[in-house]
Amino acid sequence: MRQIVLDTETTGLNPRSGDRIIEVGCVEIVNRRLTGNNFHSYINPERDSEEGALAVHGLTTEFLSDKPKFAEIANELRDYVRDAEIIIHNAPFDLAFLDAEFERLGFPRFAEHVAFITDTLVQAKEMHPGKRNSLDSLCDRYGISNAHRALHGALLDAELLAEVYLAMTRGQNSLTIDLAAPEENVTQEQVVEVVSLADMVILQATSEELTEHEALLDRLDKEVKGKCLWRVEPQTATN
Template identity: 50%
Template structure:
């Protein structure tokens, strides 16, 4: 059974050499179905840069009682081991995770634990010349991210899971769990099960054009041919027939 993990991180800034990971969010997929989610908040032992704080909103006070990375390193490593990691702009998150492993005195590196797929590169191959940000891909695939006022590693991993499923199979209805207003909490197991219900066995629904839409389509083709003087649609017009009655 294939095991994939959508992973995202939040950090105190942009440089792994001086900044720290403060949140790791993961969504686990097995055979394209969500089977688990995991989130770790971390005490970075430093403040976030103002620009980073404006993005994620995780204050020094909120993180003060959270574990240090070395305290949860074993748990993180065992959760990730052997999976395919799907990461948006993978170099950034992998660089930070590797630096945290190094600081913790661990010999492991992400590449030794997992295979890594960069979903930004995947999106650029699918949609050359188009924006490949997570927000842009949510718009492209009709995924609701209106609740994303602040970035969060688990929230972004959920959105990335929907985007990934849409990019690779046309199915993305996971039903996101929204972050509650005025605070943060982990969802219960029941909420997770209810939110990530996907039935791939049901056939895709085919919506056929109505008689009125068929008439409008043929009339529009005839109008374009008349105005342009070009006969590019002759083949389609010859095959198209207005509905009887």
């Protein structure tokens, strides 16, 4: 399935009070690889940005005055994201603005055009409870350079989030479910996850580690007054 990492910039914080989207940036991932098939557009919101928002994104009313209105890019955006998994950091914020823009055009809600939506902020809080999980914090945590991020930008932030998401989910692609040709009478619940070793790096124990391991087993032998479980050879079944 295609994955689209999406971010927006807006004139303010509340679409209900008339704040609008001024930039949309999307980054495509296929098979956990960035394809370069991205979507990006600045948008004329037909209103000024609030002072606090302008300090964050730096997109002035003058700069946006000759950019297309959302209605002019809406169909292209819908076609681009259609049936994909959408990955957003703090999804409720962006979805509220997208839904408001879609509602103005008489479109169904944004989520109805895509397969499903993944919120990386929710994921990060589950993986790193009690820690800061902003995009900048996650970049620091996963060693992703964001030194060029002086101001927020939808495409730049989507590119950073794509790298963060791939780092957060590294290793998950080694778990696959083979559903191609299930045997007769085998239910979905009986299909077993298979671990692929194709990309796995195997590190051999050093001589020092083997010595420490043997010393530990010696101590266990002494405690059980015999052979510990890890030194018992499994018996071969006979007919």
